[in-house]
Amino acid sequence: MPSLKAPASKKTTTLTVAVRCRPLNGIERRRCRNIIQVTDDKGVTVLDPDLAKDYLDRIQNRTKEKSYKFDYAFGPECKNEDVYRRSIASTIAGIVQGLNATVFAYGSTGSGKTHTMVGTQKDPGLMVLSLHMIFDLIKKAGSSNEFEVTCSYLEVYNEVIYDLLEKSSGHLELREDPVQGIVVAGLKKIKVKSADRILELLNMGNSRRKTESTEANATSSRSHAVLEITVKRKQRGQYCSEVLQGKLALVDLAGSERASETKSGGQKLRDGANINRSLLALANCINALGKQQKRGLAYVPYRNSKLTRILKDGLSGNSQTIMVATISPAVDQYHHTINTLKYADRAKEIKTHIQKNIGTLDNHVADYRKMIESLQVEISQLRSELAQKESQLSLKVTDKAADDELAWLNILSLEIGENVQERINLQNALFELEEANLHNRNELQHLDAAIVKQQVGEKDDAVVQTLRSRRQVILDNIRDNDEAGANYMKEIEENEKNRRQLQEMIDEAIKRNGNRTYLRILSQYRLLGMTNAELQFELAIRDQVIHNHQEAQQNLWKMIMGLGLDQKQIIDLAAKQGITIEDWTETQDLFGGSKLSPNRTAASLSPFWACNRNFGPSFSSTACIFQHWQNFRSRDHFEGQWEGSTLCREEHLSSYYMLSHSHFPSPYHGVKMTEEHWARGKPVHYPEKRTTCACNPTSFHDDFYHQKDHWQLNGRSQCVREESSCPIVINQPLFANTAEVYSIVPESERVFCNKLSSCPDMSTLHSPYSAIRPTMFNATNLEYKGHPFNFV
Numbered sequence: 001m002p003s004l005k006a007p008a009s010k011k012t013t014t015l016t017v018a019v020r021c022r023p024l025n026g027i028e029r030r031r032c033r034n035i036i037q038v039t040d041d042k043g044v045t046v047l048d049p050d051l052a053k054d055y056l057d058r059i060q061n062r063t064k065e066k067s068y069k070f071d072y073a074f075g076p077e078c079k080n081e082d083v084y085r086r087s088i089a090s091t092i093a094g095i096v097q098g099l100n101a102t103v104f105a106y107g108s109t110g111s112g113k114t115h116t117m118v119g120t121q122k123d124p125g126l127m128v129l130s131l132h133m134i135f136d137l138i139k140k141a142g143s144s145n146e147f148e149v150t151c152s153y154l155e156v157y158n159e160v161i162y163d164l165l166e167k168s169s170g171h172l173e174l175r176e177d178p179v180q181g182i183v184v185a186g187l188k189k190i191k192v193k194s195a196d197r198i199l200e201l202l203n204m205g206n207s208r209r210k211t212e213s214t215e216a217n218a219t220s221s222r223s224h225a226v227l228e229i230t231v232k233r234k235q236r237g238q239y240c241s242e243v244l245q246g247k248l249a250l251v252d253l254a255g256s257e258r259a260s261e262t263k264s265g266g267q268k269l270r271d272g273a274n275i276n277r278s279l280l281a282l283a284n285c286i287n288a289l290g291k292q293q294k295r296g297l298a299y300v301p302y303r304n305s306k307l308t309r310i311l312k313d314g315l316s317g318n319s320q321t322i323m324v325a326t327i328s329p330a331v332d333q334y335h336h337t338i339n340t341l342k343y344a345d346r347a348k349e350i351k352t353h354i355q356k357n358i359g360t361l362d363n364h365v366a367d368y369r370k371m372i373e374s375l376q377v378e379i380s381q382l383r384s385e386l387a388q389k390e391s392q393l394s395l396k397v398t399d400k401a402a403d404d405e406l407a408w409l410n411i412l413s414l415e416i417g418e419n420v421q422e423r424i425n426l427q428n429a430l431f432e433l434e435e436a437n438l439h440n441r442n443e444l445q446h447l448d449a450a451i452v453k454q455q456v457g458e459k460d461d462a463v464v465q466t467l468r469s470r471r472q473v474i475l476d477n478i479r480d481n482d483e484a485g486a487n488y489m490k491e492i493e494e495n496e497k498n499r500r501q502l503q504e505m506i507d508e509a510i511k512r513n514g515n516r517t518y519l520r521i522l523s524q525y526r527l528l529g530m531t532n533a534e535l536q537f538e539l540a541i542r543d544q545v546i547h548n549h550q551e552a553q554q555n556l557w558k559m560i561m562g563l564g565l566d567q568k569q570i571i572d573l574a575a576k577q578g579i580t581i582e583d584w585t586e587t588q589d590l591f592g593g594s595k596l597s598p599n600r601t602a603a604s605l606s607p608f609w610a611c612n613r614n615f616g617p618s619f620s621s622t623a624c625i626f627q628h629w630q631n632f633r634s635r636d637h638f639e640g641q642w643e644g645s646t647l648c649r650e651e652h653l654s655s656y657y658m659l660s661h662s663h664f665p666s667p668y669h670g671v672k673m674t675e676e677h678w679a680r681g682k683p684v685h686y687p688e689k690r691t692t693c694a695c696n697p698t699s700f701h702d703d704f705y706h707q708k709d710h711w712q713l714n715g716r717s718q719c720v721r722e723e724s725s726c727p728i729v730i731n732q733p734l735f736a737n738t739a740e741v742y743s744i745v746p747e748s749e750r751v752f753c754n755k756l757s758s759c760p761d762m763s764t765l766h767s768p769y770s771a772i773r774p775t776m777f778n779a780t781n782l783e784y785k786g787h788p789f790n791f792v
C-alpha cells in the first residue's frame with residue numbers, strides 16, 4: 001500500500017514573457033516605417049501607424065499608440081545570445097536539477113520565431129544555446145553524478161504528428177499517461193552524449209520540416225516543431241538513489257497568416273487553415289488560462305488541437321515556461337503586432353507550478369508500462385510484417401483496380417484510427433468539463449449559503465456585493481462550460497456517424513471482394529485491436545494511479561483525524577486553505593463508523609456520480625458508469641449501515657475494474673465474511689486487510705461463487721446472508737455494466753430495480769435490499785448455483 005509521502009515542494013510561478021522585435025529587412029527599409037520602440041529592457045511602445053490623422057483625431061488627441069511592459073524586451077540590435085543570457089539561461093540550468101521547462105516563440109509569420117529558436121550558424125538560436133548549456137552543466141557536475149540525456153523532435157503538420165528523427169515517419173498519436181502527462185506514442189527518443197550529436201539530429205530534423213515560400217516569408221514554417229530534451233540524473237555508484245528527471249521542450253510554432261495576405265491557395269491554404277486552427281486553439285487556451293487566474297474554474301480547451309495538448313504541461317502544469325513573443329517593426333504589420341502583444345500581455349497572468357521530478361514510480365505502474373512497451377514493440381513488428389506482406393502482394397498484383405482498392409483501404413484504416421482517437425479525446429474533454437463544473441457548482445452552493453448568512457445576520461453590503469459578483473462569475477463559467485460540453489456532444493455524435501459510415505464501407509468491401517482484400521482488412525483490424533489493447537492498459541494505469549491517490553488521501557485523513565479535530569473544524573480549516581471537501585462521507589469509516597452529513601446533493605458528491613447524472617446514457621454508456629449508494633440512504637433498513645457512495649467502473653470491453661472507494665465498505669475488501677462479522681444483517685467487525693480487485697468479465701461468473709454466508713468475487717466479499725422470508729439478502733453488491741446500471745430501491749419486503757441507464761427492463765426481485773448486475777444474477781446462473789433467488 002502506498003504510504004503518504006511528503007510532497008516535493010511545489011512553487012507557483014507565472015509565465016515569463018519576453019518580447020523580441022526583429023530589424024526591418026531590406027525591402028521593408030525601403031517601403032515601410034518602423035513603428036516599434038523598445039523603451040527600456042522591459043517596455044515596448046507601438047507607435048500610431050496613421051501619420052495622416054483626420055482633424056477630429058488630432059484635436060481630441062486620439063492615438064493608436066500603445067505601450068506594454070513585459071519581463072524582458074529586446075530590440076532589433078539584440079542577438080539570440082542576448083535573449084538567451086538574459087531571459088532563458090537561468091531556467092535551463094534547472095533542467096539538470098530535475099525541473100521542467102518550456103520555451104516557445106509566438107508571433108505572426110515572418111516575425112522571427114524560427115530565427116529565435118533555431119537561428120543561423122552565425123547567430124545560433126535558443127535551441128542550440130540551451131543544448132550547449134545543458135552539456136556544459138553536465139560536465140561541471142563532475143563524475144559523482146551519472147546522466148542520461150535523450151532527445152526527440154516532432155512536428156505537427158495539418159493536425160498530424162510526425163517524427164522528425166525518422167526518415168519516413170508515419171502518423172503518431174497522443175496518449176494521456178497519468179504519470180507522465182501527454183506523451184506521443186511511438187516517438188523516437190535518441191540517447192545522446194554530446195550537444196554536437198543533438199545539433200546533428202536537429203539539423204536533420206529541420207531539413208525534414210515542412211517549409212514553403214509564402215508572400216510574407218521566403219522560408220515560412222508550415223508546421224509546429226517541438227524539440228524535447230530529457231535529462232536523468234542519478235548519484236553514481238549508489239544502489240537505490242533518487243533519480244532526478246528534468247525535461248526541456250523548445251517549440252517553434254508555424255506562422256499565423258491570413259490567406260489574403262499570403263496569396264496562398266490549394267495545399268498552402270489548407271496548411272494555413274490548420275496552422276491557424278492550432279494557433280487559434282493556443283490563443284484560446286492563453287485567454288482561458290489568463291482569465292482563470294481572475295475568474296476561477298473556466299474550462300481550458302487544450303483538446304481542440306494537437307499542439308495545445310502537447311503544450312498543456314508548459315501552459316499550466318509542472319513547467320517553468322517562457323514565451324518569446326516575436327514582432328516585426330514594419331508599419332504594415334501593425335495589426336499582427338498588436339495581436340501578438342495582446343496575447344503576450346495576457347500570458348503574463350498564466351500560472352504554472354514547478355516541482356522537481358524525483359523518481360517515485362510504484363512497481364505495478366512500472367509493470368504496466370513494461371506491458372505497454374512490449375505491446376508497442378509487437379505493434380511495430382506487426383506493422384513491418386504487414387508492410388512486407390503488402391510489398392510481396394504488390395509484386396504479384398497486376399490488376400489496377402486491386403491496387404486502388406488497397407490504397408483506399410490504407411486511407412480507410414488511417415481514418416478508423418483517427419476516428420477512435422478523436423472519440424477518446426472528446427470524451428475526456430467532457431469529463432474534464434464536468435469536473436470543472438462540479439467545482440463551480442460546489443462553489444456556487446457555498447456562495448449562496450454565505451450570501452444568505454450575510455443577509456440574515458451581519459448585513460455587510462460590501463461583502464454581499466463581492467459575493468454576488470463572484471457568484472455571477474461562477475454562473476458565467478458554468479454556462480460557458482455547459483455550452484462547450486454541448487458542442488463536444490455534437491462532435492461525438494458526428495464522430496459516431498463517421499464511425500458508422502466507415503463500418504458500412506468495410507462491410508461493403510468484404511462483401512464485394514475476394515480473399516486478398518478481406519485478409520488485408522483482417523490484418524488492419526488486428527492492428528487496431530492491438531492499439532485498443534494499448535489504450536486499455538493506459539486506462540488501467542490511470543485507474544491504478546487514482547487508486548493510489550485514494551489510498552494516500554485516506555492516510556492523510558487518518559492523520560487529520562489523529563489531530564482530534566471535529567468535522568466542522570476540518571471543513572473550516574480546509575475552506576481557509578481554499579479546499580472544498582466534496583464528499584465528506586469518504587472520510588467516515590475513519591471516524592470509527594460515526595454517521596456524518598447525510599444531506600448531500602448531487603453537487604456535493606464525488607465527480608463520478610454527477611457525470612453520470614448530467615450526461616445521461618449516451619455519455620455514461622460509452623465512458624464509464626457509476627452508481628451511488630445514496631439510493632438506499634433514506635431507507636430505514638440502512639440506518640446504522642454504510643452510507644457512502646460506491647464507485648463501480650467499467651472501461652471498454654475487456655477489462656472490468658472495481659475500485660474501492662474508501663467509504664464503500666472497504667474494510668471488507670479481500671476478506672471472507674463469516675458469521676461473526678454479522679449481527680442483525682449488519683457487519684459488526686471490520687477486518688483490516690484491503691484490496692482492490694480487477695477481473696475479466698469472461699471469468700466473472702466463475703469467480704463469483706457462493707459459500708455459506710457470503711459471495712465472493714475475486715477475493716472481495718459480497719456479504720450475502722440467508723433469511724427465511726426472503727431467500728437471499730445481498731447487502732451491497734453494486735455493479736455497473738457498459739450499458740446497464742441498476743439501483744434497487746427497497747419497498748417494504750420487496751425490492752424494485754430502477755433503470756439508471758439504457759438497458760432492457762429489469763424484473764422485480766424477492767430481496768429486501770440489493771442492487772445487482774442482471775447479467776451476473778440471471779435465473780440460470782442462480783439455479784445453477786442452487787439458490788432460490790427468484791425473479792418475478
Ligand SMILES: Nc1ncnc2c1ncn2[C@@H]1O[C@H](COP(=O)(O)OP(=O)(O)OP(=O)(O)O)[C@@H](O)[C@H]1O
Pocket residue numbers: 021022023076078107108109110111112113114115116217219220221222253254255256326
Ligand atoms: N532578430 C533577427 N535578426 C535578423 N534577422 C531576422 C531576425 N528575426 C528574423 N529575421 C529574418 O526574418 C526572416 C523571417 O524570419 P523567420 O523565418 O524566423 O520568421 P518566422 O516567424 O519563423 O516565420 P514563419 O512563421 O512564417 O515560419 C528570416 O529571413 C530571418 O532571417
